[in-house]
Amino acid sequence: MNFLKRHPNLTIGLAGTILFALLGLISLVWTPYPIAQIDIARRFLGPDAAHWLGTDNLGRDMASLVMSGTLTSFVVAALAVTIGAGIGVPLGLAAAAWGGPVEWLVLRFSDFLFAFPAIIVAILVTALFGPGAINAVLAIGLFNIPVFARVARGGALSIAVLDFVAAGRLPGLGPASIAYRHLLPNIMSLIIVQGTIQLSLGILAEAGLSYVGLGTQPPATSLGLMLRDAQSMFLIHPWLTLVPGLCIVLIVIGLNIAGDGLRDAIDPRLRQVNANVVA
Amino acid sequence: MGRILTGAALALAVAGALSGAALAQQPTEVRIGVALEPPILDPTAGAAEAIDIVVYQNIFEGLTAIDENGAVQPGLASSWTISDDSLTYTFKLHEGVTFHDGTAFDADDVKFTFERILAADSVNAHKELYTDIAEVSVVDPFTVSFTLSKPVGLFLFNLGRGDAVIVAPESAGNNATTPIGTGPFAFVQWDKGNRVLLERYEPYWGELPALTKASYRFIGDTAAMTSALLAGDIDGTNNFAPDSLAVFEGNPQFKVLVGTTEGETILGTNNRKPPFDNLKVRQAMAHAIDRQAIIDGATYGYGTPIGAPFAPHNAYYTDLTGTYPYDPDAAKALLAEAGYPDGFNATLKLPPLGYARLSGQIIASQFAAVGIKLELINVEFAQWLQDVYTNHDFDLTIISHVEPFDIGNYANPDYYFGYDNPDFQALIKTLNETVDDAKRKELAIEAQTILAKDAVNGYLFELAQTGVWNAKLAGMWQNSPIEGLVLRGIYWVE
Amino acid sequence: MILFALRRFLGFAATLLLAAVVIFYLLDLLPGDPARFTLGVTATPEAVANLRAQMGLDAPAHERLLSWLGGMLRGDFGMSYTQRAPVAGLLWERLAVTLPLTVMAMIISMVIGLPLGIVSARARGKAPDTAIMVLAQLGVAVPNFWFGMMLTLVFAVGLRWLPPGGFTPWDEDPWLSLRGLILPSLALALPQASILARVMRTALVDVQGQDFIRTARAKGLTMGEAVWRHGVRNALLPVLTILGLQFAFLIAGTIIVENVFYLPGLGRLVFTAISERDLILVRGAIVVLIVAVTATMFVVDLTYGLVDPRLRGRSTP
Secondary structure (H helix, E strand, O other): OHHHHHOHHHHHHHHHHHHHHHHHHHHHHOOOOOOOOOOHHHOOOOOOOOOOOOEOOOOOEHHHHHHHHHHHHHHHHHHHHHHHHHHHHHHHHHHHHHOHHHHHHHHHHHHHHHOOOHHHHHHHHHHHHOOOHHHHHHHHHHHHHHHHHHHHHHHHHHHHOOHHHHHHHOOOOOHHHHHHHHHHHHHHHHHHHHHHHHHHHHHHHHHHHHHOOOOOOOOOOOHHHHHHHHHOOOOOOHHHHHHHHHHHHHHHHHHHHHHHHHHHHHOHHHHHHHHHHHO | OHHHHHHHHHHHHHHHHHHHHHHOOOOOEEEEEEOOOOOOOOOOOOOOHHHHHHHEOOOEOOOEEEOOOOOEEEOOEEEEEEOOOOOEEEEEEOOOOEOOOOOEOOHHHHHHHHHHHHOOOOOOOOHHHOOOEEEEEEEEOOEEEEEEOOOOOOHHHHHOOHHHOOOOOOOHHHOOOOOOOOOOEEEEEEEOOOEEEEEEOOOOOOOOOOOOEEEEEEOOOHHHHHHHHHOOOOOEEOOOOHHHHHHOOOOOOEEEEEEEEEEEEEEEEOOOOOOOOOHHHHHHHHHHOOHHHHHHHHHOOOOEEOOOOOOOOOOOOOOOOOOOOOOHHHHHHHHHHOOOOOOOEEEEEEOOOHHHHHHHHHHHHHHHOOOOEEEEEEOOHHHHHHHHHHOOOOOEEEEEEOOOOOHHHHHOOOOOOOOOOHHHHHHHHHHHHOOOHHHHHHHHHHHHHHHHHHOOOEEEEEEEEEEEEEOOEEOOOOOOOOOOOOOOOOEEOO | OHHHHHHHHHHHHHHHHHHHHHHHHHHHOOOOOHHHHHHOOOOOHHHHHHHHHHHOOOOOHHHHHHHHHHHHHOOOOOEOOOOOOEHHHHHHHHHHHHHHHHHHHHHHHHHHHHHHHHHHHHOOOOHHHHHHHHHHHHHHHOOHHHHHHHHHHHHHHHOOOOOOOOOOOOOOOHHHHHHHHHHHHHHHHHHHHHHHHHHHHHHHHHHHOOHHHHHHHHOOOOHHHHHHHHHHHHHHHHHHHHHHHHHHHHHHHOHHHHHHOOOOOHHHHHHHHHHOOOHHHHHHHHHHHHHHHHHHHHHHHHHHHHHOHHHOOOOOO
């Protein structure tokens, strides 16, 4: 508890993120209305007691859609970051620690993956297997791998030339141990910042993919799909874009604040800097 | 002093230029937004409606021309005679017609055009419409006669289609990228992904149109199209997404033109496959469909309900929407009779068209109410063509059949929905070979009735054409009896 | 340094070749037929077969691969299936939009993002820092197609200062062309500027804690001087990485913004070409994108070597 008090950013960000995550999770067991239930006669209703956030162009309950859409957006982005960091960070570290052919291979592999930007991968995956949320995960995840690999390697290289790593080499530590004991902890802050950027980018990328019709498909929904569906009606029914748009903005900000807070909380060197600044 | 004089002269010149601009007659340029860019500009080598939108009756002309009401009018042929057995058509051609590259038009071009359509290596998308032409012969440079192997009821209409526009042997090979025709507008430039520019062809043989320049802008996104219209970046569009039409209704700077198209939207049903080979199941599905909800939800009320695959504005139309009215209880009863008391599961493959995706969601919800659980599968158009159209690998789909008078598809047992009814096939054969109008109407009504009763597909609605135009523009076609956007009648009014 | 560059270049070429081969075979797996797409639902199988032969689709895959690769070495990217025009020309027209758009967006994002990041790091924990970081959070969080639409509604529909979209070719009126790219590049630059500000700030704050800064401070420099003289240069590594990533992201990632502003860019070309199964055009476009992205990475690597000579020896091929 004290820990949280000492890190107000982390607390606010986490609270916001968890709130939305919970909202999404609840949609697994309960939503006010089934999201596939279409009732044309009841479309474009404003918020009232029966529909807290009103209804959309097909008469579906907006509150239910937001809950379900939040879950999809979260899951897509989180899975994509897991894929990206899980594969990218070890690759980047290996490149920095071993150098030579290992580094060459990692760089080529990452160039190779990187040469296929997310949107292109998404277009290809969709053309091959049809559109859907899984493809969005795959496309954004693949795009994340070289991002994490590059950042991990870049960060590790700037650390590797520093004295304390060289000092670590003296007792005869191998590249693997150096990577794990010295490089990984020291680039953690970079990875976390990148992770939060990629997580928020993932939510936005899902929205972008949905915008061009490559993301989540009806009758399932995501915040991006809701925003897309309502965008052409913005001038007539602005409310329909404001609700999912605002949710995306709030989630992304919540995630980023939580990431920043987390970074301050776990990076010992930065705390030291803090102390210096205060002194 | 010199400097002052120069200044005064400059001021006068500027004032002159300004008043000149103010006094200039009506603008003579139009900028039109269209959602889809054509892949090529040769209407005789591709089926995309986007091609005809740009070129039909603008750059290219046929022997006959279809007018706004779908009637056949003279085109490059000024008149024609038909033999008593309906097998020989003799056309008198206009003289003094030139192609945009300056070459003269004569009967040899007509002969070339149809030989190209009928050649073994032809890539014409509608070759089958012209295969009954046995011979095209040049009588003299401005007379040409067609001999048919059997009577074709729609022959003159078919000659007026984009697929049969007259091309010249000198330029036909390059028409895909630099189209050269005989129309009132000549092709200027195509900036791929962006726009096509046309300008008036001054030596045009007929009456010169009011417009001197026209450009087509390709704007796929509805929100972007809305902004482009509101910001005055384009002067209009022939077909605007109905969900945003409300922005322009009641805005005095714009006019909304609601007209008809030839697009019958259907719930395409694979009649080869159980349970859809069972008439009771198809009847149950017909009873489960609430047409009005679909029309309201997917077209914002701009569609017209249909009970058979036939256009409501056609003279041969008969209203069959009451054949299987919306009645979920009747649907459940029929399903039980057919042996599916708890309904069944099926897939619904949807092409990337706004009305199809929306209708699909609504139908899935309506079918769920009677126990039929649909899985929605969104596919790209290329994949739709392969899966549904070519390989018949589907349960249900939603598509609009946009060809004029395309009821004959139901007489083709190999067509994607697989309707095989010998009686119906015989009926269509008789219809195609009948030339007498009253008799044709009688047969067409009989055909519609059979298809409605057999519930071959779910018949949903006739697509509307919803154009949005600058209020000062006039002369646009309100209806779309054939694929195209004819510029010749468009003009600016004050 | 020359040897370093040469080795890097070999890696660059290897990546390209591999990617080209993978792309070729991957796209051959796609369901759908460009000939059927062109001719539509009513065309006879015979007409479709004729068109397939005209498109050169009846040859076996490896023959098509070899002639395609050989052609590209000579600058011949083949003929587009559905547009029946040379692919190279089609791509060149699109690059004339996408490249300037990307460069403008990069410049805008750097001009806004980097100074804000430095200011923020210098004022760490104080009001300007908080204000900048809140703005950066918002900038990252707004979906760019939505932001683009807002820009259009305000500056094109409302104020009528700039066109709502479309593109005037450069040879017609360069000023109009440039005007048409202002709103789209702003829409692209907003999230990138926000990210740059955050990364710059993080990198600067990171180096502040490191030994050489402390040494510099011990020599009597103030924190600000130490960061400016030593920190910014050291912070450049992560910033360069991000810039490289952003350029690569932007060059292909402009498709959404191209849609919002109906620009004839490369992204939209890939999108429509794949839906029409114009595979040779898709392949050519992806190769061009891969060249752009790997070339960017190549340049970033070289710059690494320039910024920090100690790295030259180690990133061996």
